[in-house]
Amino acid sequence: MYIVSQPKPLSDCQNQALAKEDVTVYPQGYLRFLRRFGEGTYRGWLNVQLPDAEVLKPFAEYGLWEHDENSPISEQQIGECIVIGTTVDGDFLAVHPQTARLIWLPRHAEHVKAISLQAREQEDEGMYALVLDEIYRQVYGISQGESIYYEPWTGTRSHLFLRLPQGQDQLTLPELADLCQNEFPPDLSIENAYACFLFYRQLGGYVRLNYAYQQEVAVFYEQDAGQAFEVMEQWLLSKGCDAISENNR
Template sequence: MYIVSQPKPLSEGQNQMLAKEDASVFPPGYLRFLRRFGEGTYRGWMNVQLPDPEVLKPFTEYELWEFDEDSPITEQQIGECIALGTTVDGDFLAVHPRTGGLLWLPRHAEQVMAISLQTLDQKQEDDEMYALVLDEIYRQVYGRSQEEAVYYEPWTGTRSHLFLRLQPGQGQPSLSELAEACRADFPPDMTMETPFVCFQFYRKLGGYIRLNYAYGQEVAVFYEQDAQQTFSFLKHWLLSKGCETT
């Protein structure tokens, strides 16, 4: 798993809180993953967060989901759930401590879903075990596996960004051509490319360049504040290729 930037260690208080938690309540590897990598976003999809027993309590009154005899929990039990994270679309991943169930509370669907991890070898002690759990959750929820690169973006609190726009015009490169030129001039540590977007990751940047193929013009640079020299170099190069700051 590629780590985008140096993880922000948990505070002493956060570590003490996790030490008091009953590990059997949580998915395999979840607590180990947090201790090693801290809070962050996995594969641009799931926000991995400290366990939160409060955030879902108000949802017992919202009537967002339908419940019947096949539902893994009752509507009132939503308030007892511990949230482990959210997706970038607003779905919740949670556990119910008394039933021991791993739950998916979707933002745009009406049924709470129970997640089964029976196919995984839960005896592994690797710090990245929870990444396998998240991949299995994705497969069950969306009916397919993620094929793109495996990466984790820790929330450092010191990351900055710059948005640029590639000006269209005669003689100007397309975004895909710009991505190819960037790979040639500044070989990235890892690349992830789809028909819609291209990420080029750089450890010296503590971040990445994102080229938004879907819109055809947007370029964004995400970097750590202590990587100003590398950032300035890449910014100058992008400006020389026809990009403008927005």
């Protein structure tokens, strides 16, 4: 698994809180994964978070999901669930401690889903990546075929957004992506019909070329990687990109 930037260790208080958790309630490797890599985003899809027993309590009264005899939990039991992850689309991954069930609460669907995982002999932090891939397969009915990466929430990440204007004699984003890979060979690259991600350890981040929007280029980098970022920024500007905004994240 490629780690995008230096993980941010959990605080002593957070580690002490995790030590009190019942390991059997959570998916295999979840607590060990958090201790090693910290909170962050897995494969640009799921936010791996510390257990949160409070966030779903109000949802027991919202009536967001339909419940029948096939529902894994009742509407009242939603408030008893402990959230351990959220997707970028607003779905919840949670455990219900009384039933020891892993629960998927979708943002844009009507039914709560139970996730069934096969018991595995191995128990380490890498196991949780396999668990997340299996959850993705069960929820979406397909497997993720791209490389595995994890983006820790460092609190020291910055980003720059640029625009590549379209027009005659102008580079397209795929052409810019090819040039960038030739000039700056990435440590990891992921490309599909919608985007190209070029990961660089010297940035502690990556360059994202958004094919879906046709013009957007973004550079995500750690604040202590200023020199590497400036080289990348000047190169992108020299290829016709226009800077839009720069912010911390």
